Amino acid sequence: MPDKNVVSWNTMVDMYSKCGHVMVARLVFDMMTERDVVSWNAMITGFAHHSQNREAFAVFKQMRQDGMSPTESSYASVICSCARLSSLPQGRQIHAQTAKDGYEFRVYVGSALIDMYAKCGDVDEARRFFDTMPTKNVVSWNEMIHGYAQNGCGKRAVELFERMLRTDEKPNSVTFIAVLAACSHAGMVDKGIKILDTMEKDHGIQPLADHYTCVIDSLGRAGRLVEAEALVDKMPCIDDPVLWEVLLSACAVHGNATLAKRAAEKLFLLDPLSSAPYVLLSNIYASLGRWDDASAVRTLLNGRGVAKDRGYSWIDNKNGVRAFMVDDDLGMVNAEEQASVYGAT
Template sequence: MEQRLVSLLQSPLNLNPNQLKQLHALIITSQPSIFPLFLKHVSAPATIQYARQIFDEIPQPDSLFCNSIISIFSKLSLHQEAIKVFFSAHFKRTKLAFFSVPSILKSCASLAASAEGKQVHALSLIRGFCSNVYIQTALIDFYSKNGDMDAAKRVFDEISVKDPVPCNCLISGYSKSGNVLEARRVFEMMQLRTVASWNSMISCYAHVGDPIEGLRLFERMQNEKEKPNEMTLVTVLSICAKLGDLRTGLKVKEMVDVHDLRTNLIVRTAVSEMYMKCGAVDEARKVFDEMSQRDVIAWSAMIAGYAQNGRSNDALELFEKMCLENIEPNEVTLASVLSACAQLGSVEVGEQIGSYIEGRGFASGVYVGSALLDMYAKCGNIKRARRVFDNMKHRDVVSWNSMIGGLAINGLADDAIELYEKMIRDQFKPNDVTLIGLLTACVHGGLVEAGIRFFDSMQKEHNVTPKVEHCACMVDLYCRSGRLEDAYKFISKMETEPNVVIWGTLLSACRVHSNIELAQCSMEKLLVLEPHNSANYVLLSNIYADAGRWEEARKMRNLMRKKDVQKLAGYSWIELEDTVHKFLVGDTFHPSSDEIYDIVDGLSLQLKLVDKNSDYDLELCEAS
């Protein structure tokens, strides 16, 4: 009987839970001495929970059994379970086994279980395991993932012979904590580098905001005859995407083809992404369409690319296709879809997707929440935007910016300012985008003094350097309230070079406020900056005409002709049930022209009657 059982247990068994129980009972009742042999079978991934039950019942399990349970839990990413078993074994006075240490440290690293990991380190020291490179490497990894690079470095310094693996581990730790200098120091010190060393170092530069240095390193890697693998190429492709460097991107794509990595899903996604970010949207789509399999990341990347390139309709179409193929969208997908909806400003589509997202409870995350409230605000539903904002569990600077900007573009200047003040009280640091929203609010509300105050506080109080966009807001602010001289003074004192937006703003304000002198001055600049924009010539010509200075108006028209500037017609268009209707000012070609004008007249009458704020419920603004 014993012999038969032993030989049975020595062969590979694939037992279902019932058979397992029967065998277990048989062994316990007839041959308890061969129980350890049985444990070997029970601690397999498929039967790990059963092993766990047995483990709980044994007063002092042997360390081999403990080790296999821990390593299986760890491999299955059931880190919490692995840690529980480890400490439970410790309290049952089972001695820590050498081979358990890397697994348990991996679990502690994954969960950022700092205290537990340190205890494992202490136990390893007591058992004298810490002079082993395997365990030292696991410790470096653990401390790195916990963000304690000093501890990681201390362990590293203890290693006598520096194999590539612990070095790579340390590089990747420095890389994740953004310490590119230390990472590079370790990298340069290595006698023998592996592909992983290069990859970690290159991706470090990619993430730390120095992609150019990443490319240089990639070049050096080739000079030193180190063969890149798919991870290298993916990283370098993402650098090219970031830089919008199509030339290098295409070279890397060639390497993908040469190394026959075309079928790798991640590589293909990276190639498609590279095209996308370099503006080659249709090439990206081609790569995407030719992929034999696509995961949610591939779909999301493509949808995001469409949204970022202003091709909202394509983004939404692709999203629909994705749903039809039963790929479950995640937060990343939805954030991009919302951005596409926001660009369209279509209330109908927006409400539909918005309800879908809120219904599934996706609205409280930072990315989706911000994108959702931005979309509602852009579609004019400011109440719903505010509700999303108030219900968000966590907010970051983008959430605040989206809400402040949303209130601003909906004409609710006071609410925008109030929210900004709350943002400051809540200790959030505003950035340049926040100030754009805030200044926009002042422009829409005609709040000149407030705008000046906020502009002055940018650098002084928040250490945000005004960009040309902020200056454009200020110029707009002065201009709209008729303070053209102040606008001009402001422009003269600007630290950045004024651009066409700024001079253009001043020029159009000059028509409204009949200021010929400043108009001429703006035009002088605009003739240099954008000599082919017909709008400027027409504007100045009209300013002269308004003042009865016909001769100069005519000269302007002649200058336009001389420079061969074409006047572009400003068409408006609207899409209704797959048909695009195009209109020119005053045109009467549309078959329903009369009705259309009736409705337009009605609308403008209504707009004049409606008080700008009456539709907004102020109670909702009470910050949560």
């Protein structure tokens, strides 16, 4: 390959990363005889964006060893990788480095740190850091509210959301997804409905399928399926398969075959190659002793040529993690015989 200037090389690294060819980007990066901070950031961000988080952390470490000073972008990307790895020791190490280099309270670095601590389960540390940030934007608030939601702290998420409403920072669509998810997980059904009702009326934000799905999930968990169906009927976004999957799962928990049939038939149209709604509807009928209906659904599944996903189990032993497949006709098949061994030595 002919020699090119650093800007051109950086462009190639960035282009290959954004096109999903991150290993090609790494080959180009390794061929560079000269690199600047943009080169390193492009490679770290490329790995982080494609969830190759250990590789992102390794490049960041190499960057520092080569005497290149990280930037706000470098830190934000590698902190995100630490969050996805749930690596609290590495996250704390990077946090200390951001403080030393003066990036700790940059908004995007700070928001990434909040997310990292929350994903690692240390929600109290996330909140302590959030409270010390001199400047916050909507991303900072969203990360903290979402951190509470994913750690089962629904009441604290709602309290922080309501505190946010008393500031100059305005919530966005992502804020409402976070707080509605928190309400669902915490069983705060009526609070979630109230928040959903305020979105367009008080904040001018049109609810999307994700917002409705959170509330339907909340109603489904509480067994309030009549209200869940009524909400579905007045929604503008009725062609979202996740919404119907959530409703069907709630029907399975509470044994509502009538609504389950409606949800399953909708999923047959929206996701015709998925076997999940057939299997779940059949299981609901079977749990209610409606064996003819259960058999009819299985016949429909086979008649439409939809392949049922096979189940797997994993056994961890001294030779690694071995997978075993459940087959409808053969029973338990050793996946090693089908060249499906994972991590064996």
